Amino acid sequence: MLETLTHKEHDEARQGEAYAPFSNEVNTFKKHFYIESYGCAMNFADSEVVASILNERGFGATRNVEDADLIFINTCSIRDKAEQTVRKRLTEFRKFKRSNPSLLVGVLGCMAERLKAQFLNEEKLVDMVVGPDAYRSLPGLIEEAETGQKAVNVLLSRDETYADIAPIRLNSNGVNAFVSIMRGCNNMCSFCVVPFTRGRERSRDAASIVNECKELFEQGYREVTLLGQNVDSYHWIDEKNNETVSFALLMEKVALISPLLRVRFSTSHPKDITDEVLFTMAKYENICNYIHLPVQSGSSRVLQLMNRTYSREWYIAKVNRIREILPDCGLSTDMITGFCTETEEDHQASLSLMEYCNYDLAYMYFYSERPGTLAARRFKDDIPEEVKKRRLQEMIDLHRIHSLQSMQRDVGKTFKVLIEGTSKKDENELQGRTDHNKVVIFPRAHFKKGEYVYVTIDKCTAGTLFSNKAVGVKD
Ligand code: SAM
Ligand code: SF4
16 A cells, blocks of 8 residues: 555554563563554554553553463454454464463454444453443453453443543654544544444543643653544633633644644544644644645545535635645545445546645545444445455555655755654664655764754655755754
8 A cells, every 4th residue: 555654643564563661671560461553543542541551550561472461452443454454363362362271352442342242252262342431440350351251341431531641652762652632533424433433522631631742742752643533623621721722722732842842633624624723833833734634535426425524625625725824734635435326437536636636645445334334324335346446546556646746846855854763774874754744764973863853855765755964953
């Protein structure tokens, strides 16, 4: 797939990642847990909340599944393929259970919520099923499972945001961190399972978000990504200070922590992103000039069936507005091919919209019907799989041209880059990111992780920019 830039909302390279932040302190914990995460960035952020809850109760993480007393798998339900990956992985855990009968296996997240207790029958080796709003009950559920009973908590909440839990940063490079600002979604796009698995939308206390970002900055982090399914509908009433905090105001508060702290956010729903957000982005140099604005389809007819609540023309007007206020803004999207009733004409409309928007990055999927969603109940999944896949390939081929052009446009230009660490291929080189979230490789010289440098781009591939020389940024 064309997911060449990493550090994205749904990062293929991170799927199944296992964590061990305290791996050098293996003897200080009474028991060890192993946690693997799948799906979007919110799931990875949730695993950090889970690690914090377990750590408080004396459980330490291990990256070695063989050393674990507890195995957790934080799951994704967004497409059937994501669920099949998890089911396959669960069968691989069977052998560990055979050699260690007291080993407990827990399924967390969206699949736990979607399938509930049914999971226990379908996957015999599972001992715990825990939905995304029930992580505080994990220590109790572990105790229950230790007695040999199956433990389930899939209650969704209207107010749980885990605001008071300081997530333990897992597998972090010490520079970038994800910060959840809200949970759930109220949008009900007809193809999407998220409102059913993650519940109603609720915003997290603004002060707790700003404090978490301040602490991250003090620990040396230099970039935070504010996360939510629909960040632009963030809304918090601060009764103490008699203040209503919109997403624009929240972003401003985070940007004001320090000009050295970069701020990113994901995901924006086209219907909700406001001029106020765009003007706030324009006002602060440290708010990255980059918007992930999923469109899903270029056909107004399909968009209506998807219940996206905007038309093609409305979306184009929004893109024009972004370019008017932020002429140099990077733009990415999500696209679905082969949604119910999609014709060749609708598909061509998606391709022509991509031509118009000229996205720097696109995440493209073929439609996967999810049980219980509005589309599954109302429409027939009538586009044959080979047609969905052929349309997807055409879309990928088109986007490949746009993304390469986007990289080529950067050759010869100078960018401010935040250094994230050593290049994976050569330890004499460093790797960092531009404002537009593009990876740049350049000589190490005397520079260090977490510093900013200016680089002039000499050449590029489809996924990476290269520079011969970096120059330090004066404070
Ligand atoms: N909240 C975000 C939004 O509205 O754009 C994204 C949520 S979802 C986790 C990420 C992407 O998965 C969606 O933008 C959509 O393109 C894709 N997706 C969701 N449900 C899907 C389905 N049933 N089949 C294929 N792709 C799907
Ligand atoms: Fe799903 Fe739509 Fe909510 Fe995104 S906005 S999580 S696609 S329902």
